[in-house]
Amino acid sequence: MAIAFRQQVDDDTEFALWRIEESADDLYKQLQLDEAEKAFARQLSEGKRYLHWLGTRVLLRKMLGTEEYIDCKVDAHGKPYLVSLPYHISLSHSFDYAAVMISKSRPVGIDIEQVKQKVERIANKFMRPEELAFINPRHKINQLYVCWCAKEAIYKCYGQKEVSFADNIHLKPFDFEGHGFLDARLHKGNTDINYEVSxxxxxxxxxxxxxx
Known part of the structure; x- marks a missing residue:
């Protein structure tokens, strides 16, 4: 299948979604992998985790528009990066979709999640009391997912481990719509960064x- 959705964020930043309908073999054939990646692929169990790994990398190839080998590594904090191409990248996946965001100028973060009722049960683990207070009961599940995705995207963009969603990432009140943005702040020790999350x-x- 082709790219399901693609959005230009600014002049040098975009993200896209890939609906994973292919078999693992079909996705694998679209990739060029080195020996270490082939070994890693063999270790993955046949199932969604393997399809997600393949799907994000096929989508990355499509977005970069290259048939050449893409050297995509993961740093000590688990953040993916490209060794020889001038792009910052972020990868995500959930059920039937893979998501990739790329930028030539700044670090990026993206998160995709299938909306399910279960988020309500864990809300107090990633939300502060003042954040829970601005959730609109009419849009509770959707708005909680915006909060989770926003914090996950910030965590990926920042790219360092040991960041608490509840203690270190603070969201400003916002009204939920089908799309929009919210202001957020990452504060930990000497780090204090403001973000606008879409x-x-x-x-x-x-x-x-x-x-x-």
Whole structure:
């Protein structure tokens, strides 16, 4: 299948979604992998995790528009990066979709999640009391997913481990719509960064994305 959705964020930043309908073999054949990546692929179990790994990398190839080998590594904090291409990248996946965000100028973060009722049960683990206070009961589930995706996107953009969603990432009040943005702040020790996070509801998924 082709790219399902693509959005230009600014002159040098965009993200796209890939609906994973292919078999693992079909996706694998679209990639060029080195020996280490081939070994890693063999270790993955046949199932969604493997399809997600393949899907994000096929989508990355499509967005970069290259048939050449893409050297995509992961740093000590788990953040993916390109060794020899001038792009910042962020990868995400959920159920039937893979998502990739790329930028030539700044770090980026993206998160996609299928909207499910279960988020309500864990809300107090990633939300502060003052954040829970601005959630509109009419849009509770969707708005909670915006909050989760926003914090996950910021975490990926920042690219450092040991960041608490509840303690270190603070969201400003916002009204939920089908798409929009919200202001957020990451504060930990000497680090104090303000972000404007965009979000988009796509089918029964929520997407949060941010540029550093």
């Amino acid at each position: 979000y988009l509801q796509y089918e029964d998924y929520m997407i949060g994305y941010v540029k550093g």
